[in-house]
């Protein structure tokens with residue numbers, strides 16, 4: 001058994017207990033072949049919270065350093081050819097056979113064949129999912145505090161939005177569990193019929209990021225369990241704590257052993273092993289486009305498992321002259337500042353029609369200034385620090401590049417002193433389409449504001465990106481709203497609002513923002529395999545042909 005640890009929470013004077021092992025077959029266990037650890041850091045204080053068992057099969061420290069460094073300096077030329085890059089590449093290649101992933105996949109396979117899959121009724125799956133939702137609701141405050149400690153986001157936001165929506169997500173899919181039905185298809189009125197079964201796809205590898213550790217867990221786990229799949233979950237190495245805590249609730253809710261397994265691991269080890277595993281039937285991923293591409297490649301090179309990818313974005317918002325500028329400025333601020341900009345749909349490019357440019361900008365700066373970025377346990381905080389030193393350095397390198405490339409920084413852009421990975425709202429104007437701050441996903445509170453004259457020009461600027469996740473438009477002209485929402489190349493378009501998602505509305509990307517859909521009834525397609533059964537109840541075969 002791997003022992004739980006206690007984390008002292010200075011702000012409340014209480015302690016939180018967190019399991020630290022790999023969660024396999026409803027038990028927290030050590031790695032089969034290593035004592036290596038993932039160190040979890042509080043981004044508000046830079047202090048280590050605790051360490052959890054990692055999933056290594058190779059010398060871990062070097063891989064960990066390599067992996068982090070690789071992520072942080074991916075775009076930096078000096079990385080290429082360095083000794084660290086060479087070592088990281090070798091170690092990443094070697095990590096494909098992670099033994100703990102093998103053990104977890106075997107547990108998930110066994111559960112799928114015995115206690116779960118087609119061996120459990122939809123009603124029972126629904127009951128267990130509802131029970132899990134109740135437990136999550138009961139523990140919402142504790143989970144929110146843990147999420148805040150590990151990720152940085154404000155406790156109240158984690159509790160009321162991330163966890164509130166996650167509880168609702170579990171209940172939404174609990175409702176579907178006994179309603180997953182196929183079709184009856186008449187192929188011949190007298191002698192033959194066909195029907196379809198929507199079978200659970202099998203063992204699912206689920207690889208989630210650090211920006212919404214609990215919510216991305218719920219988006220993945222809820223539809224998979226509703227459909228009868230079993231799971232090997234790999235949380236981000238930056239934020240594994242709440243996935244481990246939720247694993248305790250899996251046991252308490254009464255799920256059979258092996259239905260949900262949790263392997264805290266490095267992406268280059270556990271994530272790569274899951275994506276290339278020959279006995280994983282599907283991999284669901286949320287994260288960067290760079291990693292999504294690797295996952296698709298690994299799936300193609302192994303067993304052609306089903307893949308769904310929810311990737312990055314560089315989402316635009318268009319502000320037209322008829323818009324309610326007061327409201328539009330609030331939505332634009334929310335779009336870039338929610339979760340301190342660490343959001344796949346962050347509205348990181350705003351384009352304003354020339355006639356209202358100055359008036360809008362003034363309001364936008366006022367709204368951005370009004371948001372307090374602070375400690376997650378401070379009730380006044382509307383946003384927290386960014387998740388890690390890696391992310392902090394990446395964001396600052398973009399802010400510097402914006403300045404160097406000639407954009408005008410009209411808000412923020414100055415580092416704070418003291419501890420914590422805090423980045424204040426930063427707005428650039430006078431931007432050009434080929435600037436890095438306009439093209440790349442920054443994943444921080446950094447906004448580029450440009451201008452356009454005509455609707456056609458606005459649409460062209462908005463669509464000038466390899467991404468296609470979200471887009472927003474603000475206008476009081478209904479015909480324009482309809483025209484522009486159709487023209488915007490994105491999986492989600494918000495009209496006179498931004499960034500609101502609902503469990504019953506599908507979510508996903510176009511272009512290089514991903515494939516597949518999460519949420520809504522569409523997500524069920526990701527976790528089921530359609531079988532057509534042809535039935536002959538009367539035709540005699542006229543033979544030979």
Ligand SMILES: NC(=O)C1=CN([C@@H]2O[C@H](COP(=O)(O)OP(=O)(O)OC[C@H]3O[C@@H](n4cnc5c(N)ncnc54)[C@H](O)[C@@H]3O)[C@@H](O)[C@H]2O)C=CC1
Nearest residue numbers: 071208209235236267268271272287288291311312344443
């Ligand atoms: N679309 C989104 O929601 C997210 C986008 N990002 C973007 O990615 C950038 C870098 O952040 P990262 O943490 O490095 O994202 P990432 O895409 O590398 O990490 C996301 C998940 O993928 C795993 N992973 C990493 N390499 C893998 C591999 N080879 N095979 C399988 N799984 C792997 C990680 O362990 C983590 O669980 C961010 O600055 C942001 O721009 C990051 C997180 C979420």
Ligand code: BAL
Nearest residue numbers: 211286342343344345
């Ligand atoms: N806000 C949707 C999920 C994500 O950012 O990853």
